[in-house]
Amino acid sequence: DPYADDPIRHPALRINSQRPFNAEPPPELLTEGYITPNPIFFTRNHLPVPNLDPHTYRLHVVGAPGGQSLSLSLDDLHKFPKHEVTVTLQCAGNRRSEMSKVKEVKGLEWRTGAISTARWAGARLCDVLAQAGHRLCDSEAHVCFEGLDSDPTGTAYGASIPLARAMDPEAEVLLAYEMNGQPLPRDHGFPVRVVVPGVVGARHVKWLGRVSVESEESYSHWQRRDYKGFSPSVDWDTVNFDLAPSIQELPIQSAITQPQDGAIVESGEVTIKGYAWSGGGRAVIRVDVSVDGGLTWQEAELEGEEQRPRKAWAWRIWQLKAQVPAEQKELNIICKAVDDSYNVQPDTVAPIWNLRGVLSNAWHRVHVQVVP
Ligand code: MTE
Ligand code: MO
DSSP: OTTTTOOOOOTTSEEEETTTTEEEOOHHHHTTSSSOOGGGSOEEOSSOOOOOOTTTOOEEEOOOTTSOOEEEOHHHHHHSOEEEEEEEEEOTTTTHHHHHHHSOOSSOOOOSOSEEEEEEEEEEHHHHHHHTTOOSOOTTOEEEEEEEEEOTTOOEEEEEEEHHHHHOGGGOOEEEEEETTEEOOGGGTTTOEEEOTTBOGGGSOSSEEEEEEESSOOOSHHHHSSSOOOOTTOOTTTOOGGGSOOOOBOOOEEEEEESOTTOEEESEEEEEEEEEEOSTTOOEEEEEEESBTTSSOEEOEEESSOOOTTOOOSOEEEEEEEEEOTTOOEEEEEEEEEETTOOBOOSOSGGGOOTTOOOOOSOEEEEEEEEO
8 A cells, every 4th residue: 555654644634535645624723823733734645645754855956057956955955045935825626616516527526625824934946946057048948846756657746837936036936844833744745845825736846856947847747637727618528738728826716614504603793704815926905795695795804914015925814793683594605805906706606617626716605594
């Protein structure tokens, strides 16, 4: 069993698949704090978790022509200036279970929890690339990452991001060795992973073994044959992965974590809570909440760290205290967020349905019963 050596996990996680391990925190724990504690941070593994020795670990960085290749130990990485940043990581498949209610999709049935936030620390990728002699001379180039996890044929997990993002110090792309002040847990990439603020989880390669600059995107399955969006009309007979761009920045997203669908709440003051986040460093400027199925709207209060313009890498937790009269029988709660480019979420799922169930960001809806 290639999974026999996987780490022990927190019992509160909701498991979507055991081998490989995929799990999300329950909604009430997800937004309990602004930072997600390491043991309940959502986990998305495609393969068995490698068991790497931090003393013999080396990160191979392929040098630029005329530059030199690097073989960096963990100590070597610690010698680069340490950079810290709070980043929300979201899987492209977050909220897929709502899409599969419209029509069958291929993929894990994530609810609203394939998203979490941590304070990451490590070396800046631009500093490491510069030491290997790389400059931003070819703005069409890509930085390819390879993990040290692999399938029985020896194929490793891989992904890539544009070189322009990797070399931009303002983009704050990290080779992270710390998560919330601790060494990375095994499930989250020990000893080193990539953190790409504002970009889909799939590019945050864990158990990082190799970094190279290429003229093309990574040839990995997960870069070329997965994590792309399509029209609702495209099915598995007609899909052409070569024609769609790989998902990088993610669209505006929000969800309700409290109360949960099907709950019973008491009339009077009802607390409604959730998260909101947008990709590409776009800040959340507003979350609108309705308790009457979208007839009327109220603005939620945004909590958590202030967001920096163009560098809003982390989510906002939001809250609304709604007054619910005793004669009310039910609430149809909806939330929708707006980012600072005035991007909004689509109101329903069907028009954004796609065969792989990615980019599921329609208005989130929760139905609850009210008791006096
Ligand atoms: N890196 C490696 N090496 N192997 C993987 O399976 N999964 C990716 C990404 N990096 C993956 C990986 C995907 S799809 C996501 S959403 C994130 O890791 C999840 O990171 P987490 O498990 O720390 O939440
Ligand atoms: Mo993912």
